[in-house]
Amino acid sequence: MSFHINMFLKSLLGILPYLKTTLLVAAASLLFSTIIGGIAAAGILGKNSIGRVVSKAYIALMRCVPPIVLLFVVYYGSPTLVLWLTGKDINNWDAIYFAIFSLSLLHGASMAELMRAAYQTVEKGQREAAVSIGLSPFQAFYRIVLPQAAVAALPILGNAVVSMLKDGALAYSIGVVDITGRASYIISLNLGGYVLETYLALALIYWILSVVTAKSFQVLGKKLRRG
Amino acid sequence: MKLSIPFIIETFKNAMGAVPVTLSLAVVPFLIGRVLAFLLALAQINKVRFFGRFASVYVSIIRGTPAVVLVLLLYNTLPGQLSAFFKAIGSDFNVYRQIPGIAYAYFIFTLTATAFLIEIFRSAIGSVDKGQLEAAYTIGLNPFQAYTRIILPQAITLAMPNLCNLLVVLVKNTSLAFMMTVKDLTQTAKLGAALNYRYAESYIVILIIYVIICLSIEGISKVIENKLAYKVR
Numbered sequence: 032m033s034f035h036i037n038m039f040l041k042s043l044l045g046i047l048p049y050l051k052t053t054l055l056v057a058a059a060s061l062l063f064s065t066i067i068g069g070i071a072a073a074g075i076l077g078k079n080s081i082g083r084v085v086s087k088a089y090i091a092l093m094r095c096v097p098p099i100v101l102l103f104v105v106y107y108g109s110p111t112l113v114l115w116l117t118g119k120d121i122n123n124w125d126a127i128y129f130a131i132f133s134l135s136l137l138h139g140a141s142m143a144e145l146m147r148a149a150y151q152t153v154e155k156g157q158r159e160a161a162v163s164i165g166l167s168p169f170q171a172f173y174r175i176v177l178p179q180a181a182v183a184a185l186p187i188l189g190n191a192v193v194s195m196l197k198d199g200a201l202a203y204s205i206g207v208v209d210i211t212g213r214a215s216y217i218i219s220l221n222l223g224g225y226v227l228e229t230y231l232a233l234a235l236i237y238w239i240l241s242v243v244t245a246k247s248f249q250v251l252g253k254k255l256r257r258g
Numbered sequence: 259m260k261l262s263i264p265f266i267i268e269t270f271k272n273a274m275g276a277v278p279v280t281l282s283l284a285v286v287p288f289l290i291g292r293v294l295a296f297l298l299a300l301a302q303i304n305k306v307r308f309f310g311r312f313a314s315v316y317v318s319i320i321r322g323t324p325a326v327v328l329v330l331l332l333y334n335t336l337p338g339q340l341s342a343f344f345k346a347i348g349s350d351f352n353v354y355r356q357i358p359g360i361a362y363a364y365f366i367f368t369l370t371a372t373a374f375l376i377e378i379f380r381s382a383i384g385s386v387d388k389g390q391l392e393a394a395y396t397i398g399l400n401p402f403q404a405y406t407r408i409i410l411p412q413a414i415t416l417a418m419p420n421l422c423n424l425l426v427v428l429v430k431n432t433s434l435a436f437m438m439t440v441k442d443l444t445q446t447a448k449l450g451a452a453l454n455y456r457y458a459e460s461y462i463v464i465l466i467i468y469v470i471i472c473l474s475i476e477g478i479s480k481v482i483e484n485k486l487a488y489k490v491r
Contacts, residue, residue, distance in 0.1 A: 095426065095472035097433035100444060100465050107457030193322070200324035211327060226338075230331035234323045241322035 038225045042217050043232040049213040050236065056130055056199045056209060061192060063135035068142025075147055086143065093140035098133075098198045105133040106205045130202035138195055145191060149184035150176065182255045189248025193241045200237070210236055262456060269450045269463045276446045277467065279360075283435055283442060284428040287368040288375075295375030300405075302380055313376055320373035325431055328370065333362050333438050359439035363432075370431060374424050382417035383409060415486045422479030426472045433468070443467060 074086030093101075106129045110122045153176050161171035203212035214233040218226055298316070301309035320328070341353040386409050394404035436445035443464045451460035 091473070092469060095430075095469040095476075096465055097430040097444070097468055099433050100447075100461055100468060103447075103461040104458065104465055107451075107461060111458055197324035200326045203326075211324075211330075215330070227331075227335045230327065230334065234319075234327050234331055237324055237327055238319055238322040242318065 035225060035228055039228040039232055042214065042225065042229040043235070045217050046210050046213050046229075046232055046236060049208060049210045052127070052207065053196070053199055053209040053211075053240075056127065056134065056202060056207070057192065057196045059131045060134035060138060060195050060199070063131065064138035064142045064195070067135055067139030068144075068146055071139060071143035072146035072150065075143065076150060090140040090143055093137055096137065098137055099201050099204065101137055102130065102133045102201055102205060105129050105136070126202070126206040129205060130199070130207050134195060134198055134202075137198065138191065141191055141194075145184055145187050146180070148187075149180040152183045153179045182252060185248050185252035185255065189245045189252075192248070193244050196240055196244065197237065262459065265450075265454060265456055266459050266463055269447065269460050270467075272446045272450060273443055273464050273467055276441055276443045277471070279440065280429065280432050280435075280442045281471070283360075283363055283367055283432040283440070284425060286364055287371040288425060288428055290368050291371035291375045295372045296379050298372070299376045299379035299383060302376065303383055317373045317376050320370055321377075325370060325434055326437075329366055329434050329437050332366050332369075333359075336362060336365075360435070363435045363438045363440050366438075367428065367431060367435075371424070371428055374427065378417050378420045378424060379413070382413040382420070385416055386412045418479070418483050418486055422475060422483070425475050425479075429471055429475065430468070 071086040071089055074082035075090075077083065106126070109129065109132070110120070110124075113119055113121050157179065158171050158176055161175040162168065166174065199209065200211045202209055203215060206212070208216070210233060214229050218224070218229050221229075298309060298313040300306075302313040304310070337353050337357070340357070344351045344353060390408055390412065391404055394408040395401075399407065432442055433444045435442045436448055439445075447460045447464040451457040454460075
């Protein structure tokens with residue numbers, strides 16, 4: 032078995048257009064997991080004891096679930112559940128929705144932890160000072176606490192985005208044609224040949240993507256802290 | 259939606275039989291990886307010429323690529339490469355028949371575990387005060403003694419929470435072993451689901467088992483952490 036550099040380049044070019052699906056899945060998961068995480072973080076930091084217990088249970092549960100198993104549970108389980116609850120048939124929805132939903136559910140927990148930690152790095156006095164000069168509690172949060180918390184959270188957020196990108200690779204197993212799905216397809220087009228070249232190209236794309244993502248969040252964090 | 263209770267119980271029983279496989283796929287790579295990772299972490303900290311650089315690139319590659327892609331890449335190419343190798347040296351060893359899928363699973367999971375362990379050891383050793391090592395040298399310990407007697411015990415205590423966390427991550431990672439024809443938890447669920455056409459129940463059962471495993475690891479680790487913390491004080 033020898034390495035064919037031209038096949039490597041060919042699969043690289045064949046895979047690259049599907050990067051937009053990978054990025055779409057990651058971006059949508061980031062958006063929805065931020066929303067879910069925000070709610071869960073508010074639950075933990077809030078005064079309501081039921082909210083606290085539910086949020087904590089959700090985070091503990093998600094920390095223990097393998098991504099692929101959650102993906103299968105959502106993909107096979109949610110159509111039945113939705114049919115039973117609302118009578119609507121979502122069986123023929125595109126697999127990408129199930130992938131985004133399960134990734135958001137999974138990473139909502141880590142986003143919640145991240146937000147809670149970031150919120151707690153901001154000194155309590157900051158909020159009190161803001162309220163004392165006449166800002167409303169919402170303004171105090173939005174204008175004073177949030178900007179500081181966001182800067183503190185940036186490097187960790189970079190890691191979270193990288194793991195969202197990486198977990199997104201599992202979506203190919205339910206039929207989403209992202210870069211991983213495309214790579215497998217290219218291999219079957221080649222009748223199972225040039226496996227090394229194709230998957231190496233795939234791994235290279237992911238590696239560059241991860242390194243660039245993590246680095247840019249670090250740089251951004253440093254810049255904002257200085258300014 | 260109709261849940262079949264007998265099916266759930268049956269799946270649960272089948273899946274429990276696969277728990278040892280899943281656990282060993284997490285624990286064995288952890289045990290093998292920690293030796294390699296410790297040496298590489300030391301190389302990285304002390305900026306040893308080749309190995310220090312190798313460790314950083316290695317960690318970056320393994321942490322920067324999804325575990326599935328690593329499995330797809332190595333599981334689909336290694337047997338062919340090995341086979342070619344054995345043919346080249348004139349051995350009639352049949353790679354495809356004599357190396358089971360689980361061997362590749364152990365190998366690949368060891369690669370990932372090592373990368374994560376390097377990171378953990380590096381940060382733990384780095385956070386032990388530098389004066390400790392210098393003090394150890396001044397009282398006449400050699401580097402080996404200084405590390406094993408002074409630095410390591412402190413570093414391990416610091417690394418304990420991360421190590422337990424890693425074990426949970428590794429257990430979750432083993433769910434990919436089904437791609438290598440290993441009969442682990444996920445594989446039993448997959449087979450049961452396909453045979454009985456009950457996908458949701460099957461996967462929910464193993465999800466619960468994974469949660470129980472990981473919560474137990476976390477519980478045990480809390481106990482160990484508390485004990486170690488007491489000793490340090």
